[in-house]
Amino acid sequence: MIHQIENLRIGVTDPLLFKTSEAYKRAKNLALSSHRDVENVFSSGVRTLDLDAEGRYLLSGCSDGSIYIHDLYNFTGSPSFTANSVQVIDRNHRFAHKYSTECVQWYPQDSGLFVTGSMDKSLKVWDSNRMRPVETVKFVGRIFQVHMSTKAISKCLVAVAGTESIVRLVDLTTGSCTHELRGHESAVLTCRWSPCEEFLLTTGGCDGRIIVWDARSGKSALRILDHNNGQVNYKNKGKLKSHEVAVNGLCFTENGQNLISLGWDGRAKLWNMTSGKKEGVEYKAKPSEKSKSVQFDVAGSSRKELVFIPSDGKILVYEVQTGELVRTLRGHYNEVNSCKFNTLYQELYSGAHDRNILIWTPDLLQEAAYKDHVNIQSVSTNSSVRPVGEVTQDVWSSDEGD
């Protein structure tokens, strides 16, 4: 690393290349952080996560309708740090969702506003400073996922996917439903705006289809992504399928060129968004039968992109382009519902059904150094806590020699 920094300084290495390769290296080496925790205040399983634009505030929604905001910045001066919750809307709060908060999202520009979608058929727009909803939109069906376009400039549209087969778009400026996108045959589990095209929306439903929409177009549906790469025409309209089973997770790569979709059968597929065809890469995860929408994320701005796919209690790290399993992150005790990658610091946050949010960091050396430091301290102070080094030693008794 020092060598590379030196290279960078003398101008041998491209700074961008250095950045991406370093990011890749870090993202590849994620491990459970032993010194950073998120304060465990959750009253039930964590359904959804989002990180604000600065990477400071972690917004989370639980399956009992409560919403939490944690401050991840560490101002204590010590590496050992627990991110405390700064805002809590608990279950009994006046404005809390009645049922499970299925999806939360920060306003892409700043942390003054966020939206939440819930099983109680309402979409709420919150003022995060006052911690109260400024707008509540009621729907006919229960909401599985909402998504705001991160690229939105002219209009701020929120796509809402729910038990209705219709995907609705809510305009935040008017606070009402402006579009209805009809095309799915049954409940829509997930929806995603493209990170590069302002009006490109993808939705995945229980009918096993991923439909690509243009929000401006009257005809709306651009394409149904078919796993046999078939073309849409009137004849085969009903036969096209993206997945054999329902699609419960969608995620764009950072540049918006590729889409990764996850099905109930645990198979994740990679789609080329320019051609609309399936790439020959597939990622395997544990089948998550009948689960609602799952949020997963891609490690962006790295040389090779990595995707974090929840698989029961584990998080599988795959290389996007090759489909190679890089790592398995084990730490959760129940199924992981949501992953969020922090592109700035190459950290991963994961919320699971075991009422916990875990932080995965690449700072292994830093942590090791800190461990040593703590060990020395504990030895000097003679505290009762056993030094970490001793704990992780092998202890074979001598009589087991032969």
Place this chain on the structure above:
Amino acid sequence: MEQSPSKTDQFKELKKLITTLTHTGEKELDPPVLKGITRICKISNDYVIHAYNLLIGYLEANHAEVRLSCFQICIELFKRSHCFRELLVSNLEQVMALTVETDLSKPLPKPRSTALSLKKLALTTIRDWAKQYGSGYKKLHLGISFLKNCKRVDLNAMALEEAAEHSREEELKRRKKAIQNEHFKKVVIEIKEKQPDIISALTEMDNCLSLLLPRPEDFFIDGEAELQGYEDTKKLEEAHDLDTRDQSSSKDYCKTPSSLSNSKVESSESDDEEDCLSKNPIFDFRKYGIINPHFSITLKVDPAQGSEPLVKKTEENAPIFESAEELFKVVTARYHPCILKWETILEKCSDLDDPTVKEVTLRINELKSRLETVVDKYKRLNMEAFHKKVLRKTSDESDTSDSDFEEVQNKAGFEAFSKSAPVKPSPAKKDDTSQKKSSASKGGNKKDWSLISDENNEKDPTSVFSTLSTFSSKTSEVAPSTSKSSPSTSLSCNNREKSKFVVEQEKSCSDVPSFHDQPGPSDDRKAKLLSLAPKLPFDIDLYHWEDEKIEAPTRLTVKPDGHRFWQKTAEDRDEIRDPDGEASLRTRVIEFTGNFEKVKWTCRAPLPSGKLCPRQDRVKCPFHGKIIARDEVGKPTIPEDQQAELERLELEKANEVPDWQDPKLLAELKESTGMDLRMPDKTKRGWRKHKPEEKKYVGLTDLKASHNTTYNRLSKKVFEKSSMRRVAADLNKLDRKRFRDKYGDQFNYVFDH
């Protein structure tokens, strides 16, 4: 390094060890097997990983006992290997689901009690792990918080419970210790009290014994001992061990007062030897280290088995004898059990931290050994009293241990037969006589047969009064016709039954000449006979004894359909005659059950053990067939029987299992080789079907067995669909019938069924 070639072997062995250890079904692990596992795992992390994979596999077994043992192995390896810890912790959610039942959809397997103990163990261990290793393995902490937050496991309560249990155990231990201490103190006091007594008794006894039979050392005071050497008795030689004889260069034979008084010199073997030597002086083999084949010396060493006492009781040593005897009694009866009791108590108190315990036990041991030597000495002295006792004891033992055969010989009935002519007595004849005897004796003794208390009941025809009364009435009615009914004849006639026995009895007692000869002084004789004669209680047949014309008894019929107040008048009542007629008033039923006749002979067929069959069967022995007369060795005496016996033996031989099918041998072979060489029994049905699979792991609780309970089996039959249907149909039919009978003719219910 040196393991690399045998790596696969090691893997195999590891698998074998883990399999055996997990399938024992024990609550605790077997230390040597566990040690084997840890020994292999210590070699390298590869083995640890292999062991981990195996253990995870067995943790998924559908048997709580397997899981428990498996988890116990996990605990042991977790303690030791970092690698194992990493692996296990990374997969802790699965381990927890398999041991703590975190996943409700996957409950722990049966047996339930083991599953519960596994759950408890797993919870406490995971808690302890988190406490101990949590700083190194973050997921352990997460696991604890998962248990606390999501599974609502109250670890604090668990800890409290554990602490309470621990303190309870401590309390129990403390109390036990206190009790032991008390016992110990008591024993010490008792020892203090009794020790002098015991010691004095022992010394006294010792002295008595040494007086009776001085030790050889006592004779070495002067050198004359050698001179007196040959005057010794053989018995005294025997009193000492053979060793002393081997060192017979000194010829330290000693003398007792008794032997002196007897002063009988017997020739010893040494004399014989000298004789022989004098006969062939050339072949002194001994000198060349060769055994002389001409000599054979047999020595009786065990004095206790000797028939005669070693020391004879005389007037002179009588008091010593008696005191020794008394002391022996006291020592064996009181002190020995006492010391034994102390010993057991001290054994229990051995873990007390009192420093005196050891000392006291040492003392007790010393005392015990001393007592035992003295008692042993006394016993070996073979004194008369003891000898007698021993004899008695041995005879008792022989009595109990011997077969019943000898007992039978002593029996009166069969003895004569078996000795003179071993012919089986005909049971019928014997029965006759014995029955007669018994019935005769019964007549006198049995309460059932007692004479009716009021002898002078007029209505009882057996009494004198009744006869007199009837007689008088008859005479008053028909005066001339008295010749027929003289009192004596009528009596004899009426008491026909009685007289029969009386006559028989008469025959049996020969000293009484005859009934008719001495009519006069017959009063006491009559009383005697009457006391012997069987008597029947007064009953309906006796009541009607003399009535020539009896009307058969009648009965009133009761009509069930009539109202209970609507009785018919007396005339209308129809009486019906008893179906038995007059006979019902004439007969009497006396039940005779007979009395048990003990079998007095045994089968006596020769057994393979050399004994004779001791079974006492009346006619047929279940093993050796019909019981026949046999001689002392069990051979049949009658030729036909011999033939039959031969046939029986042949048949037996044919049915016998051949040598190579000896079940014992086969069991041994199976144990050593694991092959079952038993031949299928072709006479049985279904031998061709493969036998039920033998259980692979014997230690484990059979989960299927629990289903095979009486309740289950019965309920399977009772609640079977077809039987239920059948019963329901029957009940329905009954219901319908009842309904039809009641309401079938009513218009209202016609359409109801």
